[in-house]
Amino acid sequence: MSDDEALSIHERWARLRFSVVGPLLPSPPPTGKLRFELERLARKTWRHPTKGARVHFALSTIERWYYAARGVSDPVGALRRKPRRDGGHQPAITHTFAAALRRQYEEHPKWSYKLHLDNLVLLPDLGSLPSYSTLRRFMLAQGLHKQPRKQGHGGAKRRLESREVRSYEAEYVGGLWHLDFHFGSLKVLTHKGEWVRPILLTILDDRSRLACHAQWYLSETADSLVHGLTQAFLKRGLPRSVLMDNGSAMTAAETSQGLARLSVLQRTTLPYSPHQNGKQEVFWAQVEGRLLAMLEGQAELSLALLNEATQAWVEMEYQRKVHSETAQTPLQRWLDGPSVTRHCPDLEELRLGFTAKKTRTQRRSDGTFSLEGIRFEVPARFRQITKLELRYASWDLGHVWLMDPRTEVVLARVFPLDKARNAEGIRRPLAAPPPVQNTAEPSGIAPLLKKLMTDYAATGLPPAYIPKEES
Secondary structure, eight states: OOTTTTSOHHHHHHHHHHHHHGGGTTSOOOTTOHHHHHHHHHHSOEEOTTTOOEEOOOHHHHHHHHHHHTTOSOHHHHTSOOOOTTOOOOOOOOHHHHHHHHHHHHHOTTSOHHHHHHHHTTSSSOOSOOOHHHHHHHHHHTTOOOOOOOOOTTHHHHHHHTSOOOOOOOSSBTSOEEEEEEEOSSOEEOTTSOEEOOEEEEEEETTTOOEEEEEEESSOOHHHHHHHHHHHHHHHOBOSEEEEOOOTTTSSHHHHHHHHHTTOEEEEOOTTOGGGGHHHHHHHHHIIIIIGGGGTTOSSOOHHHHHHHHHHHHHHTGGGSOOTTTSSOHHHHHHHOOBOOBOOOOHHHHHHHSOEEEEEEOOTTTSEEEETTEEEEOOGGGTTOSEEEEEEETTEEEEEEEEOTTTOOEEEEEEEOOHHHHTTOOOOOOOOOOOOOOOOOOOSOOHHHHHHHHHHHHTTOOOSSOOOOOO
16 A cells, blocks of 8 residues: 555545645735635646546635635644544445455556446355445545556656746745755765765755755665754744655655645656756755865765764855845845744654554554564553554654544554563553343243234234144
8 A cells, every 4th residue: 555545535635625725825815816816726627635536626615725724833734624423434345355356456456446346246256246336435445546547758858848947936935945865076984984975965945045954864765854854844944835856755655744744735846857946956066166175185074074064064154145146145035034934843743743654453462563574562551443553754663653543643652562571471450341240041032023923913814834743
């Protein structure tokens, strides 16, 4: 199951609504222009979060979403659907039918839901067959989405070549941040005695060109990205949107889900479009031409020394140097605003935010489950939960949380199984179930059967059987 498919329907709808009205939040339309912007959004098509089809939304609907998300600290949370009162139970599908459906889906992921049902009807020994709507709801709930047909390559490139390229700038500080990695021209000496080309993560504010954070790492991973992005948020606050490429670190579940939980709109550049992050390219030129040029004489350059020099150069020179285009220093332009940055939550909340959502089944025998090859223990008070919803970062299995799937509230933090401690034989007593009261032995015919026999006798018909004399 993919990361997007692991999200609940409520979360998918919330992200879709935020993608529709999100661009209006950092740059609210001036007086009298709101209706024009809403009409423009109403004319656009959007991908349905569960069906995948292109759909339109009415102006009044988009207007309601806009006012619900405006002025709140958590726009995505404000746009999230409330859970159904009936619990949203899974459709009734037999295990035999579900297994046959999965096998067929693995062989034909591009089939429509109706085609899957039409073929399963012809298979023997599947028991009772569900309706089309029941099968479709089950496949959507299990992430068995209809895969699109193969499309031709180069479409994005051809589209780009048919469009003119224009410079742009966000209207507000914190309205748009750029994020990208850059391999440096110098190598660093690691503790293992290896020479490695480090990679620089830089996060720039589009309007002010301020370097919100810059740090060198040894690899381009989601761990490094979240590590640097968290520091940028803590230092500068939460932006409204970020622009990045389609690298694996940028599209990882921890990154995309974390940004969505923080109500930060994630935008990705088009293929073959490095000019969309052109401000980053300008920054790389200064890093290579000034910072790294001044470190060429350092024979034993370590990662720690490189990061220390980078922080000093960024804060003492780059941030305070007048930009040729804005005629201001990045620091002064950041302070002058206008700003739409938001308050940043604490480190623990950020750690919880940048996690991926997974589900696991709890073992009834010992109250454990496996995650990334490691067995974890579930607190005894949650032993009645069969399907566990977990959040964790793949690079930090020391922090795994058990979540309430309805409210997204942390129920408990779970830890790996400690067999040595369990070997001490100390066990907490469990609450005893209520005692079963002794009941009297059943006597006579049950009331329902008495009524059925009376009603049958009232018809005047003789018993519909021929008695046989037994010798």
